[in-house]
Amino acid sequence: MSPIEKLLLENKAWASEVKADDPGYFERLAHLQTPKFLWIGCSDSRVPADKITGTQPGEIFVHRNIANLVIHTDVNVLSVLDYAVNHLKVEHVIVCGHYGCGGVKAAMTNHDFKYVLNMWLRNIKDVYRLYSDELDSICDDEQRADKLVELNVKEQVLHLAKTSIIQRAWVKDQRPQLHGWVYGLKDGIINPVFHMDAGAPIDPLYKYDDL
C-alpha cells in the first residue's frame, strides 16, 4: 500500500471509529462552527494546533505558514484574520511559534534559498535587525535562535495590532485579545511570551483615527 493510500484508509478507520463512539458527531459539526480562537502557527508538522491545546474540531480556526508570519501584504493571512474577527467573532488571536523553528534558523544564515523562500525569510531577517543588539549579545547559536523565535512572535502580534481589522474590532467590540506563544518541541509546553488586551496602546504612527 502506498503512503497516500494509507492516509485514505486511516481516514475511513477514523471516521467509523468516531461515528461508533458518537453517532451524531458529523451531523452536529456540519452545522456548527463557532470557534473562539484563531491560531496563526508554523507549518511545521510537529506543531498541530488542536492536539497541543486539547481542542476539538469546531473549536479553533487555523492558519499556518512558515515561521508563523503576519505580513501586511499577505492576502491569505489577512483574509483568515478578517473572517475570524468579523464573521466568526473570535475572542482570541494566538500567534504560536516554536523553539527550533527551521524557518527562523534559515533566516539567520546567509544561504541563498532562491526565489520565493528568500522573499519570505527576509521578513524574519527584518525582525532580527530590529533586535540585533539583544540577539548579537547571545553567544550560543541555539539560544540566539530561540530568542529570535520569541521576538518574532512578539513582532507578529504587533503586526496584527497594526491592522485596521484588529483596531476596528477593539474599538467596536473590545475584542479580540492577542497572544504570542512559543511551543517547545522538546517538552510539549507552550510558553506565553507576549500579550495585548483589546485597546492596548500601539505606536501612534500605525493608529487609525477614522475606524
Ligand code: CO
Ligand atoms: Co517552524
